[in-house]
Amino acid sequence: xxxxxxxxxxxxxxxxxxxxxxxxxxxxxxxxxxxxxxxxxxxxxxxxxxxxxxxxxxxxxxxxxxxxxxxxxxxxxxxxxxxxxxxxxxxxxxxxxxxxxxxxxxxxxxxxxxxxxxxxxxxxxxxxxxxxxxxxxxxxxxxxxxxxxxxxxxxxxxxxxxxxxxxxxxxxxxxxxxxxxxxxxxxxxxxxxxxxxxxxxxxxxxxxxxxxxxxxxx
Ligand code: DX5
Ligand code: ZN
Numbered sequence: 001x002x003x004x005x006x007x008x009x010x011x012x013x014x015x016x017x018x019x020x021x022x023x024x025x026x027x028x029x030x031x032x033x034x035x036x037x038x039x040x041x042x043x044x045x046x047x048x049x050x051x052x053x054x055x056x057x058x059x060x061x062x063x064x065x066x067x068x069x070x071x072x073x074x075x076x077x078x079x080x081x082x083x084x085x086x087x088x089x090x091x092x093x094x095x096x097x098x099x100x101x102x103x104x105x106x107x108x109x110x111x112x113x114x115x116x117x118x119x120x121x122x123x124x125x126x127x128x129x130x131x132x133x134x135x136x137x138x139x140x141x142x143x144x145x146x147x148x149x150x151x152x153x154x155x156x157x158x159x160x161x162x163x164x165x166x167x168x169x170x171x172x173x174x175x176x177x178x179x180x181x182x183x184x185x186x187x188x189x190x191x192x193x194x195x196x197x198x199x200x201x202x203x204x205x206x207x208x209x210x211x212x213x214x215x216x217x218x
Contacts, residue, residue: 002188004214005032005064005174007198008054009045009145016050017057023201027211030062032176032196034145035079037069040093041143048078055083062086064194066115066176068142069093073104080108088113088136088174091124102131113174117142122156126163132171134194135160139187140177145198149178154190161191181213188214 006028012019020031031054036045055063065084069075072089079087087110094101098114105112113134114125118141125135137160139153153175164171175192180200187195195214204210 001215002184002192003029003194004201004211005030005194005196006201007032007034007145007176007196009034010198010202012202013046016054019202020054020058020061023207023211024058024061026208027215028201030064030194031058032198033063033065033084034198035065035067035069035075036143040070040090041068043143048075048082051079051084052082059083064088064174064196065110066136066196067093068115073097073101076101076105076110077108080105080110084110086111086113086133088115088134090115090117090142092117092120098128099131102128113172115142115176116156118150118152122159122163125160129164129167129169129171134172134174136174136176136196137192138177139175139179139183142177147178149180149183151186153177154186157187157190157192179214181210184214 006023036043038044062085065087067089087105111133115136137156140147172193174194175187176196179195179197184195
């Protein structure tokens with residue numbers, strides 16, 4: 001079944017744990033933690049201390065940490081210590097240091113993902129597929145929630161799915177940005193295993209219905 005990763009960027013930060021628990025009760029599978037440094041992307045979100053508090057409040061949850069930062073090697077250990085299960089970094093942030101970055105995240109004790117922005121082709125991650133737990137395809141320019149889904153992500157998901165199957169790998173495919181009850185099923189059909197949803201879930205009048213639709217979409 002397709003899994004739903006709730007992007008807490010759209011949560012009520014004044015009541016973060018309760019807002020996350022509300023969606024977990026409805027069937028959200030994991031929490032997606034968007035870290036922005038105001039350098040790799042033109043926005044600042046939150047860092048490891050917030051994850052540490054959330055992890056203390058909700059220790060059983062799987063924490064899918066999406067680092068939209070320029071120096072993932074420097075900060076990955078902080079997020080690992082704070083409770084991250086999987087840490088994804090951007091290929092565009094460290095194009096010449098991908099193996100070292102993967103190794104640093106593994107050494108910190110976490111699963112590893114690579115993310116690509118809309119302008120980066122799927123083939124750019126092929127050399128690293130064997131060493132990854134997950135590939136995150138951005139379907140918006142990273143930096144802000146609530147943007148419109150870019151359909152070019154669908155072709156990338158299909159290409160990655162075909163390449164993964166051709167090589168008999170188990171690398172998970174995740175998609176992030178503008179995922180809702182209309183675009184989510186398209187992503188699942190194209191090959192996504194995990195759907196990140198922020199605004200479409202946190203702001204939904206009936207989140208259970210959104211979750212049912214997205215779960216049933218594969
Ligand atoms: C964008 C973030 C996303 C975003 C998703 O840079 O990586 O996780 O918050 O939010 P929605 O679902 O609102 O596009
Ligand atoms: Zn994200």
